Amino acid sequence: MIDRIPSGFHPFVLPFLFGMIFVLSYCLFGIVRILWQLPKQDVRKFLLSLINPKIIVKNVWEIFRDCLIHVKLWKRNKLLGYMHSSIAFGWFMIILLGHIEVFLFVPNRIHMFYYPIFFNYFVAEGPDMTIQGSLLMFLMDFFLLIILSGIVLAMIKRVHSRFFGMRRTARPSLLNQIGLYALWAIFPLRLLAESFTAHISGGSFLTIPANWIFRQFLGNDLNMLPTWWAYSIALCVFMCVLPFTRYMHIPAEMMLIPMRNAGIKIRDSRKGFAKLQVYSCPNCGVCIDACPMSVNRGNLKDCTVYLTRQMRRGNEKRIEEISDKCLLCGKCHTVCQVQVEGPQLRIMERSRRHYNLSPDYSNIDTQPLTETASHGKVLYFSGCMSQLTPAIGQSVESILKKAGVDYVWMDRDGGLCCGRPLLTAGRAEAAKELMHKNEEIILGSGADTLLVSCPICYKMFTEEYHLPGIRVVHYSHYFSELVQQDKIRLEKSDLCYVFHDPCELGRGCGIYDEPRKLIGKSASIAEAEKNREESICCGGSLGSLTLSFAQREEMTRAALDNLYTSRADAIATACPLCLATFARYSDRPVRDLAEIIDAQSSSTQKENQ
Amino acid sequence: MKENIVIIGGGIAGMEAAKQLLVLGYNPIIIEQQDHLGGHVSQWHKLFPDMTSSHELLDGLSNQIKDANVFLETKVNSINALGDSYNVILNNGVNIVAKAVLVASGFHLFDAAKKEEYGYGVYDRVITNADLEAWFNKRADARIPEHPKAVGFVHCVGSRDLKAGNSQCSKVCCTTAIKQAIEIKEIFPETEVYCFYMDLRLFGKKYEDFYINAQRDFGVHFIRGRVSEVGETIDNRVQVKAEDTLTGKPLKVTLDLLVLMSGMVCNPRTNELAEMIGLNIDDDGFLKSKDNVYTIMESNRPGIFYAGACTGTKTVPETVAEARAAVLSIHHYLTQA
Numbered sequence: 001m002i003d004r005i006p007s008g009f010h011p012f013v014l015p016f017l018f019g020m021i022f023v024l025s026y027c028l029f030g031i032v033r034i035l036w037q038l039p040k041q042d043v044r045k046f047l048l049s050l051i052n053p054k055i056i057v058k059n060v061w062e063i064f065r066d067c068l069i070h071v072k073l074w075k076r077n078k079l080l081g082y083m084h085s086s087i088a089f090g091w092f093m094i095i096l097l098g099h100i101e102v103f104l105f106v107p108n109r110i111h112m113f114y115y116p117i118f119f120n121y122f123v124a125e126g127p128d129m130t131i132q133g134s135l136l137m138f139l140m141d142f143f144l145l146i147i148l149s150g151i152v153l154a155m156i157k158r159v160h161s162r163f164f165g166m167r168r169t170a171r172p173s174l175l176n177q178i179g180l181y182a183l184w185a186i187f188p189l190r191l192l193a194e195s196f197t198a199h200i201s202g203g204s205f206l207t208i209p210a211n212w213i214f215r216q217f218l219g220n221d222l223n224m225l226p227t228w229w230a231y232s233i234a235l236c237v238f239m240c241v242l243p244f245t246r247y248m249h250i251p252a253e254m255m256l257i258p259m260r261n262a263g264i265k266i267r268d269s270r271k272g273f274a275k276l277q278v279y280s281c282p283n284c285g286v287c288i289d290a291c292p293m294s295v296n297r298g299n300l301k302d303c304t305v306y307l308t309r310q311m312r313r314g315n316e317k318r319i320e321e322i323s324d325k326c327l328l329c330g331k332c333h334t335v336c337q338v339q340v341e342g343p344q345l346r347i348m349e350r351s352r353r354h355y356n357l358s359p360d361y362s363n364i365d366t367q368p369l370t371e372t373a374s375h376g377k378v379l380y381f382s383g384c385m386s387q388l389t390p391a392i393g394q395s396v397e398s399i400l401k402k403a404g405v406d407y408v409w410m411d412r413d414g415g416l417c418c419g420r421p422l423l424t425a426g427r428a429e430a431a432k433e434l435m436h437k438n439e440e441i442i443l444g445s446g447a448d449t450l451l452v453s454c455p456i457c458y459k460m461f462t463e464e465y466h467l468p469g470i471r472v473v474h475y476s477h478y479f480s481e482l483v484q485q486d487k488i489r490l491e492k493s494d495l496c497y498v499f500h501d502p503c504e505l506g507r508g509c510g511i512y513d514e515p516r517k518l519i520g521k522s523a524s525i526a527e528a529e530k531n532r533e534e535s536i537c538c539g540g541s542l543g544s545l546t547l548s549f550a551q552r553e554e555m556t557r558a559a560l561d562n563l564y565t566s567r568a569d570a571i572a573t574a575c576p577l578c579l580a581t582f583a584r585y586s587d588r589p590v591r592d593l594a595e596i597i598d599a600q601s602s603s604t605q606k607e608n609q
Numbered sequence: 610m611k612e613n614i615v616i617i618g619g620g621i622a623g624m625e626a627a628k629q630l631l632v633l634g635y636n637p638i639i640i641e642q643q644d645h646l647g648g649h650v651s652q653w654h655k656l657f658p659d660m661t662s663s664h665e666l667l668d669g670l671s672n673q674i675k676d677a678n679v680f681l682e683t684k685v686n687s688i689n690a691l692g693d694s695y696n697v698i699l700n701n702g703v704n705i706v707a708k709a710v711l712v713a714s715g716f717h718l719f720d721a722a723k724k725e726e727y728g729y730g731v732y733d734r735v736i737t738n739a740d741l742e743a744w745f746n747k748r749a750d751a752r753i754p755e756h757p758k759a760v761g762f763v764h765c766v767g768s769r770d771l772k773a774g775n776s777q778c779s780k781v782c783c784t785t786a787i788k789q790a791i792e793i794k795e796i797f798p799e800t801e802v803y804c805f806y807m808d809l810r811l812f813g814k815k816y817e818d819f820y821i822n823a824q825r826d827f828g829v830h831f832i833r834g835r836v837s838e839v840g841e842t843i844d845n846r847v848q849v850k851a852e853d854t855l856t857g858k859p860l861k862v863t864l865d866l867l868v869l870m871s872g873m874v875c876n877p878r879t880n881e882l883a884e885m886i887g888l889n890i891d892d893d894g895f896l897k898s899k900d901n902v903y904t905i906m907e908s909n910r911p912g913i914f915y916a917g918a919c920t921g922t923k924t925v926p927e928t929v930a931e932a933r934a935a936v937l938s939i940h941h942y943l944t945q946a
Contacts (some may be wrong), residue, residue, distance in 0.1 A: 083945070232726070261819065387726065387838040387840070388725065388726035388838060389725050389726070390725065390728050390731045390732070390838075390839070390840065391725065391731045394731060394841075412840070413840065413848075414840075414850070549771050549772065579725075580725060580726075583723060583725065584772065584774060585774070593933070
């Protein structure tokens with residue numbers, strides 16, 4: 001390979017240069033702005049994480065895995081995964097190989113950063129063909145072919161997204177369409193440009209035959225420059241619209257991953273880390289099908305992909321609507337390829353509101369509540385929702401009695417709310433006040449274990465409360481222990497249950513197996529089509545501030561239909577809210593985990609004594 | 610030969626219709642699922658507002674319809690149009706061809722266990738209005754203590770409640786609660802009786818008098834406010850939490866017995882029947898009449914008529930009047946044809 005053009009420059013690189021400088025300076029500016037908006041301690045945390053070798057390895061690996069290979073998409077659908085990784089990884093390899101070529105053959109040009117991109121125009125095949133050279137040429141063609149196959153798939157996906165496992169995709173805006181068509185144009189144009197140049201620069205299995213074919217009816221030399229111009233312009237268009245389109249997720253995600261690994265949390269819905277999340281949303285629309293609200297077409301535009309879009313546009317009215325409507329079931333976050341925290345963004349958005357009245361809980365006297373709890377080793381908290389489903393508390397109590405556990409039911413006669421509804425409504429300060437009151441009661445009770453049956457409360461107690469010296473345990477874990485210690489014995493019934501994973505328990509706290517194990521010991525168990533992380537919200541969630549009852553009913557019925565696919569005789573769940581919601585419309589019995597265990601358990605206390 | 614008329618449902622509506630059809634010279638055939646006639650009324654003790662004995666009423670009616678054909682413990686297997694008639698096939702193999710069919714399949718009592726927060730089926734001391742009437746009749750129910758100190762009634766259980774899937778008013782429960790409260794007071798004069806209501810709908814003749822009697826002569830306490838939750842105390846009593854919306858204060862009452870006024874919901878069997886022959890169902894789940902003012906007893910199909918609570922919640926006098934009106938409509942239909 002020898003340098004063919006002495007100046008190493010041609011005007012057609014100017015569009016590319018312009019686009020590249022524009023997008024790089026935009027991103028640089030963006031990074032500075034995001035760091036500026038972060039609280040001081042977060043910036044410190046982030047910068048320190050960048051020199052921590054463990055986190056560096058993690059960052060590099062995750063960027064490789066998520067940004068280039070798209071492992072999560074592969075898991076969702078093979079075609080979808082191939083389409084994304086072919087374009088991302090292929091493009092990355094072409095850029096990398098381009099740099100290697102420059103480095104190997106014309107190292108004096110390495111400082112011209114457009115050189116690797118247009119390498120084939122600037123070089124000519126030398127008299128002695130090297131193995132390295134032809135291998136690199138081969139790899140270049142190979143990855144170009146991979147990318148082109150990805151582009152073909154992308155075109156098919158635009159028409160038939162169902163082939164890719166997606167029922168619905170987000171509708172792209174005008175700028176997004178421009179970006180999309182520019183992206184589609186880049187690689188065919190590169191193939192053309194390289195093909196027209198292949199008799200000078202050399203090529204491989206793709207470009208040389210193409211060069212020969214074109215020579216038969218087109219003059220290669222005549223078409224060479226226009227196609228290089230077109231290639232450069234396509235790159236320029238793509239890079240110029242990039243900051244204003246979904247393709248911004250490419251640079252944003254590379255920043256998002258290190259920030260997430262540094263442990264940064266969203267503290268403001270419009271600034272800093274939240275802004276980065278909004279820009280990291282690739283608008284793929286996987287969250288549309290995942291969203292439980294999407295059973296009603298009227299709600300299609302209320303899922304996370306549209307939240308991030310409206311946040312970028314600054315459409316305040318829609319931001320408010322979308323933020324308030326969501327059930328906060330967390331499924332969009334779970335299925336999201338870049339893990340945009342849709343629910344948290346909404347909660348922070350809600351916290352921007354100003355209320356004229358703020359509740360004052362300071363006059364609540366915790367003393368009487370504390371005294372009732374001061375004898376027990378185990379403190380049982382059933383939560384407000386369980387007041388509406390009294391069978392849960394009754395069953396838990398019965399099981400504890402059978403097992404001979406020394407317990408006190410903290411909120412038997414009504415207690416204080418755990419604070420979760422206030423927190424999800426964005427009223428963190430008010431929630432904190434309630435939490436302090438509960439902390440006073442729990443810490444003052446002398447108990448060492450807090451047993452919780454409601455997953456909504458459990459999430460709060462484990463994540464938000466400060467309860468030193470107290471073990472917070474979910475009843476599914478606790479009952480498993482009772483079985484293991486042979487304090488209660490379970491007997492199998494003939495019934496077959498399907499377990500519905502409550503959002504707060506499964507996606508919220510990561511508890512999937514314990515309830516299943518317990519049900520498996522007391523009855524047979526079947527699985528629904530969508531379960532565990534993919535479980536569908538019952539529609540009763542406290543998270544939504546505006547969903548109407550009729551809309552919730554539709555969602556409940558859809559969630560039930562999913563459970564019916566298991567053909568189980570009865571539905572089991574472990575959340576008072578799911579229980580009450582499903583019981584309303586279910587055609588088969590709905591039981592809480594505690595009810596099932598209570599019915600199938602017997603005491604071993606007498607034998608042991 | 611006398612013209613056959615099939616009456617689906619042997620409750621008060623079906624019985625009254627049979628009686629009137631006999632007078633007009635038709636051959637009514639009653640198809641009843643249960644082993645006795647009288648439907649819900651047969652489970653009741655006394656009827657408001659005159660404290661009429663429901664058994665006397667039904668006994669009188671039964672005597673008057675001795676000539677009617679009655680199939681007890683029988684269901685309609687299928688029904689289909691046959692020219693200008695209907696072919697009704699019963700599950701006992703009987704096949705009836707009739708020019709007119711009267712649907713008088715009534716209502717279902719709302720399953721109070723669906724409102725789990727009220728604790729029906731969870732707590733020992735929580736019963737429904739139907740359970741209480743059964744106790745008035747038989748005086749045997751382990752859930753009802755011998756000398757209750759305090760008894761509460763919760764109005765609108767499963768009525769006017771979107772979350773329970775019923776938005777309509779069941780009409781009879783307000784007055785039934787007042788009636789039952791008075792009866793409790795008559796049996797246990799020392800007992801305190803509370804009624805938790807959201808509105809009192811005392812629309813019929815003498816109903817308002819009934820309400821005033823309950824307050825003035827029997828000292829029943831009426832508290833406006835829905836019950837939010839029901840709990841159990843250590844001594845197995847029930848504790849009711851509610852808000853008195855007239856004083857704006859939350860309150861807690863401990864009771865020995867809580868009676869849930871279960872409302873009327875549509876009968877799911879009726880909907881199966883409607884699907885067999887293509888009858889319209891209204892959005893409340895009840896059968897849809899031609900209109901709700903003038904032709905409540907007429908369906909969207911010629912020859913099929915309605916009487917009673919299959920088209921919506923009704924009181925006994927309304928049901929009886931509608932049965933008579935439906936008979937006249939059938940008579941006109943058959944004589945004009």
